[in-house]
Amino acid sequence: MLYKVDRVLQKSSSWDRLLDLCNCDSHGVCLFEEKDEKGKFINERNGFSCEEFEINPYYWGDCTCGVDDLYSEVEEHSGDCPFVHHNFIYHPTGFYIDWYKYPFRSSNMNQDFTIREIEDIFDRCSDYLESIGFGTNKNSIEYALEHDPEIMNLAQKQFECKLNMNTVLGSNLNTEKSDEQYIIHLLNERRKIEKELDICIKKLKKQRGCE
Numbered sequence: 247m248l249y250k251v252d253r254v255l256q257k258s259s260s261w262d263r264l265l266d267l268c269n270c271d272s273h274g275v276c277l278f279e280e281k282d283e284k285g286k287f288i289n290e291r292n293g294f295s296c297e298e299f300e301i302n303p304y305y306w307g308d309c310t311c312g313v314d315d316l317y318s319e320v321e322e323h324s325g326d327c328p329f330v331h332h333n334f335i336y337h338p339t340g341f342y343i344d345w346y347k348y349p350f351r352s353s354n355m356n357q358d359f360t361i362r363e364i365e366d367i368f369d370r371c372s373d374y375l376e377s378i379g380f381g382t383n384k385n386s387i388e389y390a391l392e393h394d395p396e397i398m399n400l401a402q403k404q405f406e407c408k409l410n411m412n413t414v415l416g417s418n419l420n421t422e423k424s425d426e427q428y429i430i431h432l433l434n435e436r437r438k439i440e441k442e443l444d445i446c447i448k449k450l451k452k453q454r455g456c457e
Contacts, residue, residue, distance in 0.1 A: 251343055251353035252361055260365035260372070261349070265301075267375045268294040269383040271392050273348050274303040274333065277383075284380075291331055298374040300335040304347050336367050394450055400443045407436045 255261055269277045269284070276294040278284045289295040293302040311327035332342035333349070341359070346352035355364075391397060411432045414425050 248354040248356060249358045251345070251350055251355050251364070253350050253353070255350045255353075255361060255364060258361075258365055258368070260368040264368045264372045264375075266382055267372055267380045268301060270294055270301055274301045276301075277392075296375070296378075298337060299371045300332075300337070302331050302333050302335075304333065304345065305331070336371065341367065390450060390454060391447060394446070397443065397446050397450070400439055400446060404436065404439045404443065407432055407439060411436075 265272070265274075268287075270293070271277060274294075275292050276288045278288055280288060287294050287296055289300065289302065291302040291305065293300065295301075309327055333345050334343040336342070339357075341355065341357050343350075343353055343355045343364075359367075411429060414429055414432075
């Protein structure tokens with residue numbers, strides 16, 4: 247049996263601390279370089295794995311075991327299905343959380359825990375990392391790029407632009423002229439945003455002495 251996870255965990259300081267120590271972005275992608283000492287903790291899903299726990303970003307491919315079929319009564323993925331790799335796994339108890347696209351959206355867990363109990367698990371994971379020598383990554387260029395307000399704003403605009411394009415293209419098989427003009431406008435807007443984003447990233451890297 248699966249249980250719903252409260253989306254409020256997106257703003258949890260315990261989750262934020264854990265992502266920081268793992269050097270994972272907001273989707274759970276580990277930002278350590280493979281050549282670095284901590285690169286050995288990057289797993290095959292580009293997440294983070296250690297003896298205590300595992301974080302995997304959402305898998306954007308398709309389910310291969312039938313659980314996601316419209317009339318399926320099975321809740322658990324099985325076999326070689328990519329979704330067998332849960333998004334968060336706490337190895338000592340087997341507790342896991344799965345989410346849709348990004349952490350805690352349309353999320354389920356296999357044990358019925360309160361928010362505080364889940365945060366306790368995150369804290370134990372963070373304590374474990376600190377006990378084996380992990381520290382904050384908030385001074386890293388990766389963290390700065392992930393949390394810079396101007397870059398975040400442009401990235402959101404870029405996403406919305408792409409979403410609008412997909413909406414127009416997906417809803418009109420026979421695209422009208424007005425839609426074509428709107429798509430051209432969106433394409434130009436997207437190019438403009440990409441240029442601004444590139445400038446902001448280069449500026450931040452220069453400030454940090456990374457170029």
